[in-house]
Each structure stands twice: as C-alpha cells, then as structure tokens.
Amino acid sequence: MVKTYGDLFLAARRALIASQGENAAPYARLLLSQLSGKSQAKLIADHDEPAPEALEEQLAAALARLDAGEPLAYLLGRWSFYGMDLIVTPDVLIPRDDTMAVTDLAILHLRQLPPPQRVLDLCTGSGCIGLAIANHVPTARVSLCDVSPAALRVARQNAAQQKLAGRVHCLLGDARQKAPEFWGKFSLIVSNPPYVTREEMAQLDASVKDYEPHLALDGGADGMDFYRLILRNFTSALQPGGYLCLEFGMGQEHAVGELLRAHGYDTLRFVRDLRGVVRAVSARLPEIKTNV
DSSP: OOOBHHHHHHHHHHHHHHHHGGGHHHHHHHHHHHHHOOOHHHHHHTTTSBOOHHHHHHHHHHHHHHHTTOOHHHHHTEEEETTEEEEOOTTSOOOOGGGHHHHHHHHHHHTTSOSSEEEEEETOTTOHHHHHHHHHOTTEEEEEEESOHHHHHHHHHHHHHTTOTTTEEEEEOOTTSOOOGGGOOEEEEEEOOOOBOHHHHHHSOHHHHTTSOGGGTBOOTTSOHHHHHHHHHHGGGEEEEEEEEEEOOTTOHHHHHHHHHHTTOEEEEEEEOTTSOEEEEEEEOOOOOOOO
16 A cells, blocks of 8 residues: 555654654654655645655664664754754764753853853864854854864864854864863863763663763763863863853762862852753852962
C-alpha cells in the first residue's frame, strides 16, 4: 500500500513520542523535511499526497538509528539553544536547556560591566554559550575557546551562520594549560566544563555515553578536575572586578563554591536551571587594593 506524506509524519511522530514528548510532532516534521527536501509548509500541504518509496525507506533507516540510541540532534545535524538554530555534530556536546542558567548569569553580569566587554567562553564546544552572549550583549567581544580543532570548526560555522563573525572569534586553547599572556585580560570568563564523575561516566545513558564526546564529559574521579584547572590556569586571564561563571552538575555546588573561595573569589551567586536544580555560579575576582 502506498503511503502518504501524512502517513510518514504519523510514523515519525509515534517513534519520537517516548523521547521527545510534546515536541514529537515538530521534530517529526523537521526530520521528514530534512529527508524529503520539502519545506515544512509544503509537507503540510502535501499531507494526502503519495510519498516516494525511497523516502519511506530513508525514514525507516533514520528511525532505526534513533531506536538504537543515536541522539536526534546528531541525526538532524542541528539543535536549538537560546533561540538559535545551531549546527551540532558528534564532535560537540548537544546544547541543553540546563546550560541556559549559566548563560543567563553571564549576560546579567555583562550588562552591568562597562563596554566593550571581553568574554572568553572556555570549553566552548558548539559555541552555544558565547554565541548567545554575543547575540544578547551587542557590545561584547567574544572568544570561543576549545582544545578540539573539530569542535572549533563547528563553533566557527555557527558564528558565521549567526552572522556574528565580526564580534566573535575562535581560539585553540586548553583549560589544562596556563592561559597565554598575549590573550590579555577578559571582563568575564564563562565555561561549561566536563563535570561528570568517573563513576557516573560508567552509568550514563547509552545515547550520551556511546555518541557524545567523552572529552567534553569526563571531569575525573570527583568531577572537579576542570574546576581546579580553570581556577589555577585562567584566574590570571580575568581582569580584577571581572566575573567567572561556571556550570556544574547536580550536587556539586558546595565543592565548586569552596574552590572559588579558596582562590580568592567573592560575591558568589548560585542559580537554578529550569528544573529547579542548582546549576551555575558566578563569582567576582576582587579589585586590586592600592595604598593611597
């Protein structure tokens, strides 16, 4: 029996309900649009038209990949974050709503700092945080930094796609190494570093463990390795009076707070994500006191 575009849409929606819930329909339409080459409006108009057999086979193959655990974002090659449609590949983490908390915090502080604000998005991955900042703080000049050349390629593509290349540039750099002095000082450093503990790495859902880059996930035995490294290596790159904004995992706020205080930061502010989990912190590097 020949299937219509409507039949294929319903099949895709049924397959996505378990993982996408109320978003199953828009993602099913997006997937079918990508496979067919038709706009979503055209798919709706052609709802009762017969679909090519080849398209049915392509959809079946795509749904089989999803059933095997491959994230929808990698299958689509795109994902939405902070109102942006971003390119994503298996070289970068999939942007998640959790990360909106640290992004909101960074934007809040930047709007209170004198322009032009120099921003470093450390461990940038897709560039999602830094690009959201550049979109919402027009006076900011943002550097996207990652140790992975492949991740930086994705970030650079996203900067170009968002038409932000004039205010955003990419830096190949490693949070595990001392910040180069020639980079100068930043008004704000923001990071969503690897924070999954070694024990948690072994227990991750297969859709994460088998597909997303471990380099961006593994935070060491206690999940704190990169917080220690960032504070040790990048505090020198933050201007006095500037802010460090960090995302962290569930239950890690006390450990991160202790590290920040031990390195001389003050005015700590913790915020929750959309699920109510304490997810991010900002901390101020005190001004240098001078004797008059």
